[in-house]
Amino acid sequence: MLLNGVRQAAIATSSSNKNLERAMVSSLRESMHLVSDPRNLDTSVEEVFKLMLGLSCLRYTGPVEIGEPESVTAVVGFGGLLSGACVFRSGASAAIKIAAHMTGMEFTEVDDTVKDGIGEICNMLAGAWKSKVPDLAANCGLSIPAVITGRDYKIHVQAPEFKLHHTFEFDDTSFEVTIICDGLQ
Amino acid sequence: MSEVRTLIVDDSSVMRKIVERSLRQAGLEALVVFEAGSGIEGLDVLKTQQVDLILSDINMPAMDGLEFLRQLRAQNLAPGVPVVMITTESSEEHVKQAIQAGAQGYIRKPFTVEQVRERVLPLLKAA
Numbered sequence: 001m002l003l004n005g006v007r008q009a010a011i012a013t014s015s016s017n018k019n020l021e022r023a024m025v026s027s028l029r030e031s032m033h034l035v036s037d038p039r040n041l042d043t044s045v046e047e048v049f050k051l052m053l054g055l056s057c058l059r060y061t062g063p064v065e066i067g068e069p070e071s072v073t074a075v076v077g078f079g080g081l082l083s084g085a086c087v088f089r090s091g092a093s094a095a096i097k098i099a100a101h102m103t104g105m106e107f108t109e110v111d112d113t114v115k116d117g118i119g120e121i122c123n124m125l126a127g128a129w130k131s132k133v134p135d136l137a138a139n140c141g142l143s144i145p146a147v148i149t150g151r152d153y154k155i156h157v158q159a160p161e162f163k164l165h166h167t168f169e170f171d172d173t174s175f176e177v178t179i180i181c182d183g184l185q
Numbered sequence: 186m187s188e189v190r191t192l193i194v195d196d197s198s199v200m201r202k203i204v205e206r207s208l209r210q211a212g213l214e215a216l217v218v219f220e221a222g223s224g225i226e227g228l229d230v231l232k233t234q235q236v237d238l239i240l241s242d243i244n245m246p247a248m249d250g251l252e253f254l255r256q257l258r259a260q261n262l263a264p265g266v267p268v269v270m271i272t273t274e275s276s277e278e279h280v281k282q283a284i285q286a287g288a289q290g291y292i293r294k295p296f297t298v299e300q301v302r303e304r305v306l307p308l309l310k311a312a
Binding site: 047051052099102103104113119123124126127128131134137138139143144 | 196199200202245246272274276277279294297
């Protein structure tokens with residue numbers, strides 16, 4: 001439900017030209033190894049955190065638990081040639097640290113500024129990830145970020161075409177970034 | 186550099202602060218900043234304030250950055266004032282659309298202070 005809404009928004013914002021899209025789909029399928037290359041996601045995360053937060057973060061490959069009752073999730077939908085979403089998820093403490101690095105302010109709770117910052121981080125991650133594949137950069141739109149906060153919720157996605165799910169660590173805390181592709185139009 | 190009156194249009198208040206901080210770090214210390222959360226708000230600001238520089242996001246609710254630029258030109262608001270788009274959209278097509286709509290510069294998010302310095306300061310000197 002949530003991802004469908006975000007995706008529709010992304011479709012509406014994409015600069016779609018149907019004839020061009022048909023020609024590009026075959027090109028994008030041929031580039032599938034690039035689209036689903038996990039290194040693109042790692043590079044995108046490193047780039048966004050280094051440039052916007054001045055932070056180095058490392059991919060963590062072990063099992064991960066957010067470990068906090070409250071978590072923050074931001075979703076940016078992809079629309080156009082590729083439909084899907086970029087999902088950022090962290091515990092409240094990681095979200096607060098990220099927002100503090102972005103703004104130079106101190107936060108004690110996940111307030112509107114923290115949510116805004118996490119939405120913008122997810123937006124930049126989605127943009128950086130799609131820019132790694134030229135066909136995607138030109139023919140895939142992004143939705144406005146949606147941010148969800150709360151406790152004990154799960155996000156369910158039905159059988160995606162592919163999914164990248166990576167966890168990263170910085171400053172003794174962690175966050176997850178997931179790229180879900182549920183279809184090439 | 187003397188006072189630079191700058192309009193920053195972005196639906197994210199955090200991003201507006203980051204852009205403002207980057208401009209100051211790039212050397213524009215005497216900034217007077219006007220903020221707008223959408224293209225519509227940006228046009229409203231320009232009806233009452235004179236500015237020397239406009240920086241705008243593209244993906245925004247209500248009125249996106251490209252439509253904001255088109256309306257800016259159509260309503261002859263801020264004539265001759267340089268406009269720089271700051272956005273996650275980075276394809277040549279998006280850059281072309283922004284230039285056609287009247288932007289003089291384009292910065293992709295995430296960005297460095299050095300990129301802001303290189304792409305914004307020359308526009309102010311030329312204006």
